[in-house]
Amino acid sequence: xxxxxxxxxxxxxxxxxxxxxxxxxxxxxxxxxxxxxxxxxxxxxxxxxxxxxxxxxxxxxxxxxxxxxxxxxxxxxxxxxxxxxxxxxxxxxxxxxxxxxxxxxxxxxxxxxxxxxxxxx
Amino acid sequence: xxxxxxxxxxxxxxxxxxxxxxxxxxxxxxxxxxxxxxxxxxxxxxxxxxxxxxxxxxxxxxxxxxxxxxxxxxxxxxxxxxxxxxxxxxxxxxxxxxxxxxxxxxxxxxxxxxxxxxxxxxxxxxxxxxxxxxxxxxxxxxxxxxxxxxxxxxxxxxxxxxxxxxxxxxxxxxxxxxxxxxxxxxxxxxxxxxxxxxxxxxxxxxxxxxxxxxxxxxxxxxxxxxxxxxxxxxxxxxxxxxxxxxxxxxxxxxxxxxxxxxxxxxxxxxxxxxxxxxxxxxxxxxxxxxxxxxxxxxxxxxxxxxxxxxxxxxxxxxxxxxxxxxxxxxxxxxxxxxxxxxxxxxxxxxx
Numbered sequence: 001x002x003x004x005x006x007x008x009x010x011x012x013x014x015x016x017x018x019x020x021x022x023x024x025x026x027x028x029x030x031x032x033x034x035x036x037x038x039x040x041x042x043x044x045x046x047x048x049x050x051x052x053x054x055x056x057x058x059x060x061x062x063x064x065x066x067x068x069x070x071x072x073x074x075x076x077x078x079x080x081x082x083x084x085x086x087x088x089x090x091x092x093x094x095x096x097x098x099x100x101x102x103x104x105x106x107x108x109x110x111x112x113x114x115x116x117x118x119x120x121x
Numbered sequence: 122x123x124x125x126x127x128x129x130x131x132x133x134x135x136x137x138x139x140x141x142x143x144x145x146x147x148x149x150x151x152x153x154x155x156x157x158x159x160x161x162x163x164x165x166x167x168x169x170x171x172x173x174x175x176x177x178x179x180x181x182x183x184x185x186x187x188x189x190x191x192x193x194x195x196x197x198x199x200x201x202x203x204x205x206x207x208x209x210x211x212x213x214x215x216x217x218x219x220x221x222x223x224x225x226x227x228x229x230x231x232x233x234x235x236x237x238x239x240x241x242x243x244x245x246x247x248x249x250x251x252x253x254x255x256x257x258x259x260x261x262x263x264x265x266x267x268x269x270x271x272x273x274x275x276x277x278x279x280x281x282x283x284x285x286x287x288x289x290x291x292x293x294x295x296x297x298x299x300x301x302x303x304x305x306x307x308x309x310x311x312x313x314x315x316x317x318x319x320x321x322x323x324x325x326x327x328x329x330x331x332x333x334x335x336x337x338x339x340x341x342x343x344x345x346x347x348x349x350x351x352x353x354x355x356x357x358x359x360x361x362x363x364x365x366x367x368x369x370x371x372x373x374x375x376x377x378x379x380x381x382x383x384x385x386x387x388x389x390x391x392x393x394x395x396x397x398x399x400x401x402x403x404x405x406x407x408x409x410x411x412x413x414x415x416x417x418x419x420x421x422x423x424x425x426x427x428x429x430x431x432x433x434x435x436x437x438x439x440x441x442x443x444x445x446x447x448x449x450x451x452x453x454x455x456x457x458x459x460x461x462x463x464x465x466x467x468x469x470x471x472x
Contacts, residue, residue, distance in 0.1 A: 040403070040450040044380060047452055048330055048412055051298035064415040 039076060046072040162247045162365035170252040172266050172276045180326055182273035183337045183351060187344030193237050195345025202342055203419060209408050209429050218434045222442050225431070226391050232427030233350040238271055239392060242357060245270060249362055259283045260314045267323075269358055272351055276324040277359065280305065280314035281368075289373035289470040290363045292356065292396075293322040294382025297411065298329055307454030308379050309462060316463060317471070319369055321359050325352055328381065330411035330418055338420045348422040349385065356389040364395060373397055373470040377462065379451055381405075384423050387435050391442055398469035400446045400462050402455075406432040444469045 049069045054062045174180070187194050220228070230236045253264040263279040278301035282288070291313050295304040301322035305311045314320045327333040327348065338348045356376075364371040375398040378386035383403040390396050407428035411421035434440050436447070446465040448458045455462060 043450060043452045044403075045412065047380075048297055051329075052331065052412070052416075061415060068415065 042072050042075045046076055158244050160243045160247070160361045160365045161245060162249060162362055164249045164251070164362075164365070166251040166254075168252060168254065170250060170266065172252060172264065172274075174276070174324075174326065177274055179274050180333055180337065182271070183327060183348070184340065186341060186346055186351075190237070190346075193234060193345070195234070197343055197345065199339065199343050205426055206408060206419060206424070209426055212429075214406065214433050215430050216433065217437045218431065220434065220440070222391070225434070225440060225442075228431060229388055229391050229428070232425055232431075233347050233353065233388070234345055235347075235350040235354060235392075238350065238354050239357070242354075243361060247358055247361060258315070260311070267355070267358055267362070269355075272355060272358075275326055275355060277301065278305065278310075278322045278324075280310060280320040280322075282314050282317050282319070284317045286368050287370035287373075288317065288319045288368050289375065289466075290319040290321065290366075290369045291375045291377055291466065291470075292359050292363070292386075293320055294352075294356065294376070294378040294385050295322065295325065295328075296378075296380030296382050299379070299382075300324060304379070304382075307456075308451070309377065309455045309459060312459060312463070313377075313466070316467075318375075318466070319363070319366075321363060323355060323359060325355070325382075325385075328422065330421060331416070334411065334421050335418050338422060338424065342420055342424070347425050349388070349425050352381075352385040352422060353389045353392065356385055357393055360389075360393055360395050371395065375399065375466050375470050377455075377466075378402070379455070381423060388428075390445075396443060398444045398446075398466060399441075400448060400465060402448050402451045404432070404436040404447075408432075 046069065049065060049072065052065070054065055057065060182189070187196070230239065248266075248268040250266040250268070251263050252266055253262075255262050259282060261281045261283070263281065265277045265279055266274055267277060268274045293301075293304045293308060293310050293313075295301065295308065299308075301310070301324055304322045305314075305320070310320050310322055327337050334348065341348050341351075360374060363369050363374050374396055376386045376390065376396050377400045378384075380403050383401040384405045386399060387401055387404060390399050405423045407423065407425045409421070409423040411418045411423075438445065438447075444465075446461065448455075448461065451458065
């Protein structure tokens with residue numbers, strides 16, 4: 001699917017990770033250092049989620065927010081400009097926007113690599 | 122011949138000197154006529170008071186703002202607002218615009234619908250009440266209540282060193298979920314006071330994404346106003362108060378923000394000539410959601426669709442109306458950039 005036709009409204013409904021990817025894609029974040037902007041956006045969202053009192057949320061929503069928080073933690077780590085970001089090589093290697101499925105696959109791999117490094121080559 | 126000539130010209134020189142003096146006196150008096158009104162600030166101490174936002178119903182002025190100012194409201198159905206947000210969420214970032222400071226200021230005022238609040242700001246009565254005081258390691262901490270006719274009451278923390286007058290001052294603006302105490306501890310508030318600055322940090326109201334911020338943002342945006350306009354206006358009240366303090370050198374006021382506080386400061390510096398230096402760690406694109414789905418909070422203080430066309434212009438250093446230092450987003454405080462921040466303010470506010 002060409003990224004140009006991706007609408008945030010359709011992607012955001014699938015969760016924050018897809019929303020962030022849409023954010024990345026729509027802004028052409030395939031340029032050399034733009035992963036830092038994704039990192040900042042994820043970090044801001046993560047910090048807000050960490051400060052929310054999830055115990056006061058209904059059970060189903062709490063579970064989804066906990067999952068979102070875990071995803072964001074991984075994303076923040078994956079894009080940390082002060083470390084060795086796993087997405088760094090990806091963003092640097094690209095010279096054009098990626099289809100969202102392809103970028104999602106990269107991101108999923110990165111998240112798995114952080115969570116279960118032994119299982120990822 | 123030269124002596125005679127010199128003698129003859131002396132009365133003319135005296136006459137000319139007299140005219141210069143008259144012109145200067147006359148110029149001075151006309152300057153006095155046009156001199157800005159001193160900020161209308163009443164400072165009192167009442168240590169018997171306390172500040173509990175809920176008890177004082179301190180969110181009431183936000184909640185009634187649309188009804189209180191119908192002549193400036195632009196009511197729109199919520200569905201229209203959401204449709205506009207959805208539309209700009211799908212847009213690519215706009216190009217950097219080349220605008221004069223006057224044009225930029227006008228666009229900000231228009232987008233925030235803040236013009237009527239700025240009009241007569243200095244003449245509007247502001248009461249500041251010191252309701253708690255303590256001293257530690259040469260720094261006096263004061264808790265203040267700001268009371269303004271437009272936005273009601275809010276609290277601030279002031280850290281004042283014992284250095285000799287006049288002092289430079291810094292306004293410190295916290296981010297979401299934070300407090301002045303957190304700003305003092307993690308975002309250099311205390312360090313700056315120890316370095317000789319009077320530091321003033323507000324407690325922004327309704328800045329926790331869920332609950333009041335969500336509810337108030339929806340109501341204000343539907344009415345044609347913005348919670349961000351309240352925060353910017355309150356920042357200008359802080360600056361107005363600082364200008365009224367005899368201990369503060371009003372030419373040396375700086376501003377330091379984090380996250381949502383940076384977003385606020387990024388606008389405030391365009392609406393006053395009274396801030397001399399800024400440190401910021403964030404530039405929002407003004408279509409931000411506090412927390413996206415599944416919580417789904419579509420608007421908050423940093424959702425100002427009218428500012429989206431300027432979203433790439435603000436980070437461009439050519440748009441800055443004052444010396445500005447942009448630092449990386451400080452997720453866990455300013456410790457990593459403390460030296461750069463202190464050096465920057467020292468350069469622009471103490472030398």
